[in-house]
Amino acid sequence: MDHPDGDRLYVVQAEQARRRQKEREAAAREARRPVCGRCGAKFTDERWDSIRHYPAQQHRELCDPCLHDHWEQVRAEQAARRQAEEDIAREAAEAEAKKNRGLFGRRR
Template sequence: MRRYTEWFELLASKADKVKAHAARRDGAAVHDFRLWSRIYPATGQEGYVPVAFVFTGRTEVQRASRMRRLEQSARRYFAGTPYPWAGFTADYHQAAPVVVTELERITADPAGAAGRVWRRLGREEWQTLSKALDNPDGERLYRVEKEQSRRRQAEREAVEREAQRPVCTRCGTKFTDERWLWVQQHRTLPHRELCDPCLDDHYEQVRAEKAARIQAEEAVAREAAEADAKKGCGLFGRRR
């Protein structure tokens, strides 16, 4: 498995070493720089070309022991790398899937090699070859977990943002997004503590009070003018 992995990591002719090294962090992108991808067709799965071992002979216990020894010694080559900050998902893009079986198991199964006679190293159950080569805990699940994590983060941020939303000091109503953005952009203008309806009511009240004040001042002025006019007239309305 070490020699297989070393071969899988050989760069293709004229491949850019710097770009190939950077692509190691980008999943399957690194394979475009590797020699094996020029020789083997795409597998449709994550990782390198699968490797299969078929054990035979001796006893069932001995065959199981040999498979366990292979599993222990080759783990670093077939086990995926855990995705950072993910759940139980693993990055298999630079791992070689290894499946094992027994010739006796294949001949005993009515479906032969198409039956549930394969075990993927790192797993316990016996599966069909296609199932064994699948990566249900790989990138597919990682993308689901990543999307779920993104949604949870967005929900947390929405809750935190809502907790910070200003409340009108007059009516107690929370600000709309538009009003909140406006007060953030106009920090020096007055009445930033009021929501839009209360702000409209406030200015309507100011206009009404101003109009009432003007009317009152005009009424006082008229009364004063009338009083002055009366003082300037005689008993019969003649000016002295």
């Protein structure tokens, strides 16, 4: 019972047990970490925290870079749509102006 190395052995074993427990917890956390639905990359801690804290957030399946790319694509599509609408309106105005400039058309 009075083994001089017993206390030291107990401390070493306890430290090893704590280290193994932390490793298991870290492995379990990594197994739960979501992956991006587009590129398959694992979420960063910040992105994971943001989707956990804001459950109504859109595009929860995308990682930060893919989410950024998605919003850039949305902005580009909106800009292209606005430009197309402006082009159509300008062409319609030009066509109306040409129609009124015929031989007997009124000039403004």
